[in-house]
Amino acid sequence: METLKKIIFTIAIITVQNYVHAQTEIAQQKAFSASYVAESKYNYTEAINQINNVYLEQNYEMNLRLGWLNYLAKNYTNSVKFYEKATMLKPYAIEAKFGLIKPQAVLESWDKVIKQYESILSIDPQNTTANYYLGYALYNRKQYEAASKHFEKVVNLYPFDYQNSIMLAWSYLRLGKNNEAKILFNKVLMMSPNDASALEGLALIK
Amino acid sequence: MYRLALIILLCSVGLLKGQQITYGYIDSLSYAQYIAGDWDNLIQTANVAKKADITFPLLNMRIGYAAFMKGNNSLSLKHYTNALEFDSFNQDALYYAVLNNTLLSRRDAAAYISLNLNDDRKKPLNVGYKKWVELIDVESSLKPTNTETRKVGQYYRFGIGNRINYRWRLYHSLISYRQHLLTPNNDINSGPPNRNKPTTFRSYLANDYQYYLKSEVFLNSKLSLINAFHYTSTYFDNATYTTCIVNIGLKLTQPYLDYKLELNVGQILGSLETQVAVSSTYYPFGNLNFYGNSRLSFQTGTNISQINYAQMFGFKLSSKVWLETHATLGQIKNLMDNEALYIYDALDVGKFRIGASLLIPFNSKFTLLTSYYYEQKQLYLQNTKYNLNSFTIGISWKL
Numbered sequence: 207m208e209t210l211k212k213i214i215f216t217i218a219i220i221t222v223q224n225y226v227h228a229q230t231e232i233a234q235q236k237a238f239s240a241s242y243v244a245e246s247k248y249n250y251t252e253a254i255n256q257i258n259n260v261y262l263e264q265n266y267e268m269n270l271r272l273g274w275l276n277y278l279a280k281n282y283t284n285s286v287k288f289y290e291k292a293t294m295l296k297p298y299a300i301e302a303k304f305g306l307i308k309p310q311a312v313l314e315s316w317d318k319v320i321k322q323y324e325s326i327l328s329i330d331p332q333n334t335t336a337n338y339y340l341g342y343a344l345y346n347r348k349q350y351e352a353a354s355k356h357f358e359k360v361v362n363l364y365p366f367d368y369q370n371s372i373m374l375a376w377s378y379l380r381l382g383k384n385n386e387a388k389i390l391f392n393k394v395l396m397m398s399p400n401d402a403s404a405l406e407g408l409a410l411i412k
Numbered sequence: 413m414y415r416l417a418l419i420i421l422l423c424s425v426g427l428l429k430g431q432q433i434t435y436g437y438i439d440s441l442s443y444a445q446y447i448a449g450d451w452d453n454l455i456q457t458a459n460v461a462k463k464a465d466i467t468f469p470l471l472n473m474r475i476g477y478a479a480f481m482k483g484n485n486s487l488s489l490k491h492y493t494n495a496l497e498f499d500s501f502n503q504d505a506l507y508y509a510v511l512n513n514t515l516l517s518r519r520d521a522a523a524y525i526s527l528n529l530n531d532d533r534k535k536p537l538n539v540g541y542k543k544w545v546e547l548i549d550v551e552s553s554l555k556p557t558n559t560e561t562r563k564v565g566q567y568y569r570f571g572i573g574n575r576i577n578y579r580w581r582l583y584h585s586l587i588s589y590r591q592h593l594l595t596p597n598n599d600i601n602s603g604p605p606n607r608n609k610p611t612t613f614r615s616y617l618a619n620d621y622q623y624y625l626k627s628e629v630f631l632n633s634k635l636s637l638i639n640a641f642h643y644t645s646t647y648f649d650n651a652t653y654t655t656c657i658v659n660i661g662l663k664l665t666q667p668y669l670d671y672k673l674e675l676n677v678g679q680i681l682g683s684l685e686t687q688v689a690v691s692s693t694y695y696p697f698g699n700l701n702f703y704g705n706s707r708l709s710f711q712t713g714t715n716i717s718q719i720n721y722a723q724m725f726g727f728k729l730s731s732k733v734w735l736e737t738h739a740t741l742g743q744i745k746n747l748m749d750n751e752a753l754y755i756y757d758a759l760d761v762g763k764f765r766i767g768a769s770l771l772i773p774f775n776s777k778f779t780l781l782t783s784y785y786y787e788q789k790q791l792y793l794q795n796t797k798y799n800l801n802s803f804t805i806g807i808s809w810k811l
Contacts, residue, residue, distance in 0.1 A: 283435040283466050313468045315498035347501045347528075 234260050234268075241271065250279035266295040270302055277309050285309035300326045300333070307339075316343060334360045338370055345373060350380040368397045375407055384411050433464040442474045451478035458491070469498040469505075476508055479698070485512040486698030490667040493633070500528055507533050514539065516695060519810075520581055521665050524630040527578045540578040543811065547573030547583070551781065551806030555591070559798040561613070561791065562760070563592035567804075579630040585753065587622035593759065619647040624753055626659075636663045638674070642752045646681075655680045659752035669694035676711075676748040680757050683714035687748050691722075701728045711747065718743045734771040740764065744787070763788040763797070769804075781806040 237260040244253035254275045261268055273289035276282070289306035296302060303322045310318045323340035326333055341356030357374035360367060375390035388411050394404040438461045445454040458475045461467065476491035489512040495505040506529040513522035519539065526540035534540060548571070555565035571585040594613035626640040640659035645652060661674030669692055676687040689709035696702060707722040720742035727735050740747075744762030748755050756762065767785025774780065783804040790797050 281435050283468055313470070313498065314502070315469060316502075317498055317500050 230260075238267075238271070241275070245275065245278070250275055254279065263291070264295065266292055266299070266302075269295065270305060273302070273305050273309075277305075277312075282309040282312050286313070298329055300329055300336075304335070319343065332359070332363065334363065334367075334370075338373070341370075341373060341377075345377060345380075348380075350377045353377050354381065366397060368394065368401075371397065372401070372403055375404065379407055379410065387411060433460060433466065435466055435468065438464070438466050438471060439468070442471050446474040446477070449481075451481050454478040455482070455487070467494065469495045469502065472498075473502075473505060476505070480508060480512065483701075484698035485515045486667040486695050488512050488698070489516070493667070496525075503530055503533060507537075510534075510537055510539055515699070517700065518665065520628055520630065520636065521633075523575065523581070524579050524633060541575065542577055543575045545572060545811055546575040546581070547571070547808060547810055549806060549808035551804055553783075553802050553804040555800055555802045557789075557798050557800045559791070559796070561594040562798065562800075563594075565589065565591035565758075565800075569806075581628050583624075583626040583628075585622075585624040587620070587624065589618075589620040589622070591618050591758075592616070593618060616649050617647070618759070621645045626751060626753070628663075634665050636665065637661075638663060638672075638751060640752045642678075642755060644755065644757070646757075653681050655755065655757065657685070657748055657752045657755060659748070661751060668696070668698060674751065676752050678748075680713070680746045680755070683716065683746070685711060685713040685716075685746050685748070687711040700726065700734065702726065707749075709747075713746060716745055718745060718747075720744070720747060722749070732772060732774075736769040736771065738768070738785070739766045758789075759792045760789045760798075761792075762800075763790065767802070777810050779808045779810075781808070 237256045241253040241256040244250070244256060254272060257268055257271050257275065261272070263269075269288045269292040273285050273292055276285035276288060286306065286309045289302055289309065292302035293299070293306060303326050307319050307322045310322065320340060320343050323336045323343070326336040327340065330336070337356040337360045341353045341360075344350075344353035344356070354374060354377035357370045357377060360370040361374050364370065371390055372394050375387050375394060378384075378387035378390065387407060391404040391407045391411075394401055398404070438457065442454060442457050442461075445451075445457060455475060455478050458471070461471060472491040472495035476488045476495065479485075479488035479491060489509055492505045492509040492512065495502055496509060499505070506525060509525045510522045510529060513519070513525060514537065522537070523540040526534050526537070529537075529540070549569075550571070551567075551569045553565075553567040555567065557564075567587070567589045569585055569587045571583060574582045574584075576582060593616045595616065597612045597614050622642065622644045624640065624642045626638065628636055628638050630636045638659065638661035640657075640661075642655075642657040642659070644655035646655065655678065657676055657678035657680070659674060659676045661672055663670055663672045672689075672691045672693075674687075674689050674691070676685070676689070678685055687709050688711075689707055691705060691707035693705045694703065696704075703726045705722075705724040707720075709720045709722075711718050711720070720740060722738065722740045724736055724738040726737075729735050740749075741764050744756050744765060746755070746757050747762075765785050765787040767783065769781060769783035772780040772782075781804070783802070783806075785802045787800040787802065788797055789800050
């Protein structure tokens with residue numbers, strides 16, 4: 207009889223727990239749904255409020271969503287905080303890192319942007335977006351050798367990619383590798399006939 | 413018009429209703445204040461943003477510029493440094509960080525920061541470039557006394573600074589010091605002292621030749637390692653004595669002040685001297701209108717243990733003249749000062765010293781230094797005190 211009582215009690219607790227959990231999930235789903243509706247109407251404050259009503263600090267999805275919505279609401283410092291939380295909750299998720307880069311770029315926190323791209327590449331070394339933008343940031347800092355390595359990686363994967371090819375050509379030119387630059391500028395002219403940037407680069411070599 | 417716009421802005425963002433301070437509010441407000449040149453309120457906005465835990469590079473840049481316009485180089489430097497933490501290649505922030513350091517007479521810190529600054533902005537500031545000769549300075553002192561037994565001391569120094577790279581600088585000095593000293597002839601065969609018989613003196617020449625080398629390396633933007641070596645060869649009474657002092661120091665540079673911890677060790681005329689010193693240079697108003705330096709040192713050696721406190725205050729008297737007042741308290745015997753550039757190893761012990769200097773920059777390259785100090789001294793092995801007056805003139809040339 208005692209054993210039966212214990213079993214019934216345990217089943218009751220599990221049932222209540224499941225019910226509460228299900229209700230919480232439903233409330234979260236509803237909040238996310240309402241938040242998407244508000245976002246589609248450009249009502250970002252309402253979209254943020256919907257998530258805030260069910261907000262859990264340890265929830266990756268909520269922090270990611272709030273990072274995005276605060277970014278749209280142009281509340282960039284808050285956006286950074288939520289994206290940072292998301293990256294800490296799931297350190298191997300590159301979507302949160304790409305998300306974090308957006309407000310950091312608007313705030314012109316280029317050191318932090320570069321750090322995020324490096325972090326993404328440590329997880330996904332062949333990521334073409336991260337390689338291109340990291341290369342671009344390094345090129346702007348006149349770190350041509352480092353920049354060319356990232357462009358090379360993408361050009362090896364996508365030899366007919368315009369953006370990486372033209373940047374690699376310019377990096378070579380800045381490094382004094384004129385022959386390699388010339389070959390690439392000419393290839394770019396096949397991808398983008400009469401491309402002004404490629405013609406400018408070729409003129410500098412001649 | 414600007415005030416009206418500001419009130420509208422405050423109302424529109426709901427601040428007057430006590431709503432939350434957001435990035436958007438701080439961004440808009442600081443931008444409006446920046447455009448209007450409302451530097452005082454812009455600096456206040458920094459405090460509001462700090463309380464709300466809102467910081468972003470553009471805000472730091474705006475406040476940095478406001479502080480620069482108000483003549484507070486330290487505050488300006490602090491905010492530009494914050495901006496550089498977000499983007500170490502931010503050219504505007506680098507430019508003003510270098511400029512602020514230069515205006516605070518911190519050329520080494522300016523050189524370190526200038527690494528990522530593009531040449532077109534770096535060249536007019538003339539910092540951080542490798543130079544075999546970055547600085548030349550000369551100084552000369554005459555040190556008359558009010559006792560017949562100590563003739564006028566003559567001190568000459570020639571210095572030259574080399575910049576090895578953006579973080580490393582060397583400084584060399586060649587120094588000469590000479591003074592005639594008289595001591596009574598103690599002829600034991602001449603009998604007891606006789607008032608009618610004039611005392612005869614024997615003359616000695618103390619002649620020093622010195623070489624000083626200092627290296628300062630910035631380990632990062634705040635911490636620098638200082639090493640110095642001072643060699644002295646003294647000719648006295650037909651004998652030669654050598655002195656070698658090694659200085660090791662660490663300096664922490666902050667926008668409003670810097671701290672230095674140093675150790676000086678070496679042999680002075682057979683006595684092993686060890687000195688530990690802490691010092692700080694500070695700019696309470698963030699500029700050179702008023703500044704100070706305090707140094708506390710503890711020195712031990714053979715038959716010697718002394719504590720010294722040195723205090724300097726500097727004031728800007730006019731756009732071209734600075735006055736520095738300085739005092740050193742405590743017994744001055746073999747005292748090692750100014751990163752071991754100056755070693756006060758005279759035969760006679762000093763009791764205290766007080767003085768003043770005038771610094772007159774003719775332009776950005778040449779600065780004239782004139783200095784005076786009074787020192788009370790005591791004759792060697794006697795209780796007789798005498799006064800020493802030191803008059804210095806020097807010039808420095810920054811290339």
